Amino acid sequence: MKNNEKKKILIVEDEKNIAELLAVNLMLAGYAYEVAYDGEEGLEKALTGEFDLILLDIMLPKMNGFEVCARVRRRLSTPIIMVTAREEEKDKILGLDTGADDYVTKPYSFNELLARIKSNIRRSGGELIAPEQSADAEHVLTVRGLVIDTERYSVERDGTPIELSKKEYDLLSFLAANLGRPYSREELLEQVWGYEGFYGDIRTVDVTVSRLRSKIEVDPSKPEYLFNKRGVGYYIK
Numbered sequence: 298m299k300n301n302e303k304k305k306i307l308i309v310e311d312e313k314n315i316a317e318l319l320a321v322n323l324m325l326a327g328y329a330y331e332v333a334y335d336g337e338e339g340l341e342k343a344l345t346g347e348f349d350l351i352l353l354d355i356m357l358p359k360m361n362g363f364e365v366c367a368r369v370r371r372r373l374s375t376p377i378i379m380v381t382a383r384e385e386e387k388d389k390i391l392g393l394d395t396g397a398d399d400y401v402t403k404p405y406s407f408n409e410l411l412a413r414i415k416s417n418i419r420r421s422g423g424e425l426i427a428p429e430q431s432a433d434a435e436h437v438l439t440v441r442g443l444v445i446d447t448e449r450y451s452v453e454r455d456g457t458p459i460e461l462s463k464k465e466y467d468l469l470s471f472l473a474a475n476l477g478r479p480y481s482r483e484e485l486l487e488q489v490w491g492y493e494g495f496y497g498d499i500r501t502v503d504v505t506v507s508r509l510r511s512k513i514e515v516d517p518s519k520p521e522y523l524f525n526k527r528g529v530g531y532y533i534k
């Protein structure tokens with residue numbers, strides 16, 4: 298599933314020209330991307346956990362790259378490449394334990410950067426070819442406070458275990474593994490219920506969604522995890 302999708306890169310860069318150039322080049326190289334123009338926005342986007350790699354500038358408005366990096370690291374293992382403007386900054390990265398995986402110094406060639414991106418994604422397990430292996434390497438799905446361990450079939454919210462039925466669990470882990478992508482009820486019946494779903498009623502999906510919400514959401518009437526995009530389908534964000 299995830300292996301057929303484009304790798305998604307978060308560009309955190311306040312200089313619009315640089316960000317746009319990077320974005321265009323990444324797109325041409327076959328990557329999906331999003332751009333954040335300051336540190337706070339970068340952190341917020343990074344913590345959604347939907348990126349395969351983060352390109353992080355250091356000198357940023359609102360929150361600098363060192364802090365963004367350290368805060369992302371408390372929650373996620375997404376590879377981070379720090380982009381430094383000066384040699385002193387490079388020394389600082391090496392000296393500080395920010396948790397960055399790699400760094401490049403401006404000005405850099407895009408080919409050099411691309412090579413770093415590839416090797417960092419590969420090292421993180423993101424480019425494994427066999428889906429089974431990749432599922433093993435990434436058996437914990439995290440959506441903010443929600444932690445889904447697909448090896449132990451357990452779910453926790455903010456450290457508290459949540460009991461789910463088999464189908465509730467299947468639905469949650471499927472949507473969490475495909476973060477942000479909405480699925481129609483028909484698609485979910487096919488993907489999550491499989492053979493049974495062939496004979497199923499699409500209302501089965503609604504019922505399971507509402508049960509799941511009552512368990513994972515703090516306030517099921519104001520969902521923070523499981524959303525419904527009207528006319529499109531259900532998704533987790």
Ligand code: CA
Nearest residue numbers: 311354356357
């Ligand atoms: Ca900058």
